[in-house]
Amino acid sequence: MADGRLTRDFGRIARYGRRMSEVRLTTPSFLVLGIIDKLGEASPYDVKVEAARTVAPFWSMPHAQVYAQCDRLLEAGLLSEVRQSGGRNRRLMRLTDEGAAALRGWLADPAFVPVEARERGILKLWFGASPRVHAPVQIEEHRRTLDGYEELAGDVGELLTRGQREALEFGIRYERMMVDFWQWVESREP
Amino acid sequence: MADGRLTRDFGRIARYGRRMSEVRLTTPSFLVLGIIDKLGEASPYDVKVEAARTVAPFWSMPHAQVYAQCDRLLEAGLLSEVRQSGGRNRRLMRLTDEGAAALRGWLADPAFVPVEARERGILKLWFGASPRVHAPVQIEEHRRTLDGYEELAGDVGELLTRGQREALEFGIRYERMMVDFWQWVESREP
DNA sequence: GGGGGATCATCTGCATCGGACGCTCCACAG
DNA sequence: CTGTGGAGCGTCCGATGCAGATGATCCCCC
Numbered sequence: 001m002a003d004g005r006l007t008r009d010f011g012r013i014a015r016y017g018r019r020m021s022e023v024r025l026t027t028p029s030f031l032v033l034g035i036i037d038k039l040g041e042a043s044p045y046d047v048k049v050e051a052a053r054t055v056a057p058f059w060s061m062p063h064a065q066v067y068a069q070c071d072r073l074l075e076a077g078l079l080s081e082v083r084q085s086g087g088r089n090r091r092l093m094r095l096t097d098e099g100a101a102a103l104r105g106w107l108a109d110p111a112f113v114p115v116e117a118r119e120r121g122i123l124k125l126w127f128g129a130s131p132r133v134h135a136p137v138q139i140e141e142h143r144r145t146l147d148g149y150e151e152l153a154g155d156v157g158e159l160l161t162r163g164q165r166e167a168l169e170f171g172i173r174y175e176r177m178m179v180d181f182w183q184w185v186e187s188r189e190p
Numbered sequence: 191m192a193d194g195r196l197t198r199d200f201g202r203i204a205r206y207g208r209r210m211s212e213v214r215l216t217t218p219s220f221l222v223l224g225i226i227d228k229l230g231e232a233s234p235y236d237v238k239v240e241a242a243r244t245v246a247p248f249w250s251m252p253h254a255q256v257y258a259q260c261d262r263l264l265e266a267g268l269l270s271e272v273r274q275s276g277g278r279n280r281r282l283m284r285l286t287d288e289g290a291a292a293l294r295g296w297l298a299d300p301a302f303v304p305v306e307a308r309e310r311g312i313l314k315l316w317f318g319a320s321p322r323v324h325a326p327v328q329i330e331e332h333r334r335t336l337d338g339y340e341e342l343a344g345d346v347g348e349l350l351t352r353g354q355r356e357a358l359e360f361g362i363r364y365e366r367m368m369v370d371f372w373q374w375v376e377s378r379e380p
Numbered sequence: 381g382g383g384g385g386a387t388c389a390t391c392t393g394c395a396t397c398g399g400a401c402g403c404t405c406c407a408c409a410g
Numbered sequence: 411c412t413g414t415g416g417a418g419c420g421t422c423c424g425a426t427g428c429a430g431a432t433g434a435t436c437c438c439c440c
Contacts, residue, residue, distance in 0.1 A: 024395090030313075034313075110326075114335070119305055126357040127297060129298070133300050138300075167315050167316040170307070170315075170371055216427095254429080
């Protein structure tokens with residue numbers, strides 16, 4: 001084995017936009033672009049709130065990151081500042097043509113990046129933790145989020161776009177799978 | 191809503207060992223501790239290779255990190271250097287009592303940390319990418335890793351510890367779920 | 381006795397993390 | 411009015427994590 005494939009390939013850097021000061025575009029970059037695209041026009045704060053409201057279960061960023069990304073994207077010319085309303089320097093931003101192109105390029109790119117399931121519970125199992133201790137907590141928590149998702153699907157399911165509905169469906173299946181899995185773990189004879 | 195819960199709670203820092211220069215123990219720390227515990231005695235390189243061989247699908251670290259973690263853990267007194275065999279400074283390390291206690295504490299702690307499913311594919315769906323483009327690739331790739339896991343389970347299933355077998359089962363269920371999900375996405379009428 | 385590939389380790393530069401801190405605005409009480 | 415407190419909004423910093431390049435040492439085989 002060549003020097004072990006230990007890394008995560010988190011990056012898979014893209015450079016769809018071809019202009020200006022050459023930034024590396026990472027997934028968080030596209031998260032910001034995607035949200036601003038949805039909102040049309042937004043301040044960093046709007047982005048942050050919207051991210052927390054929507055995509056956080058799939059990909060969250062700490063607050064400070066949002067501002068940093070916006071700076072980077074502005075500098076790279078993928079976003080443009082629309083206006084500064086007075087005192088509080090509230091920057092409203094839009095996608096530039098380059099920004100829109102970059103987003104489209106990313107969305108269209110089917111490149112597969114293998115995921116790791118960063119489940120601490122599973123890791124603990126691997127290292128020999130007691131299923132007795134962990135299973136009940138896991139089942140309870142996954143059931144809770146599963147309920148939340150299902151309620152969401154029932155309540156606002158109609159209002160979602162197709163893609164959003166599908167992402168939600170993924171969440172539901174994931175949580176259902178986890179509940180089943182931990183029940184299976186619990187039920188094994190010791 | 192108070193200032194949005196946007197963050198990931200990646201940390202959930204622990205401090206089970208109570209000695210010395212106060213390090214923050216993160217999941218990677220316990221990964222290293224867990225592996226050294228399994229191996230009994232190991233150099234950073236051994237840890238890195240073992241990690242790549244085993245837990246990488248659940249939690250991988252880039253090479254450099256392993257060395258950094260070892261340094262931190264040594265300094266904190268959770269690991270001890272056993273010997274330096276000559277020229278190439280090959281440090282062999284063991285868990286100290288504190289290290290073993292820290293690991294036990296972590297393993298016993300059922301605290302639930304919500305996962306994010308950092309699936310780029312799902313994120314792209316959310317933002318409106320075309321299922322037509324992505325589904326076939328995703329199905330293919332997930333099926334491939336699923337096959338790999340199942341083969342593994344067949345081949346060496348007997349040799350694994352209970353926890354390892356369970357972790358593998360998780361992998362299988364996860365991949366199976368993904369294949370089903372993307373097939374469902376693909377099959378929806380447009 | 382020296383080339384070359386596997387083994388082992390480190391450095392560097394950047395992205396990201398989390399949490400604390402600091403503004404601005406507005407509501408409402410005094 | 412004036413003051414004060416909390417929600418809305420933004421920034422900073424130290425620690426950690428990341429990817430890849432690069433540097434050494436070993437050992438096999440010629």
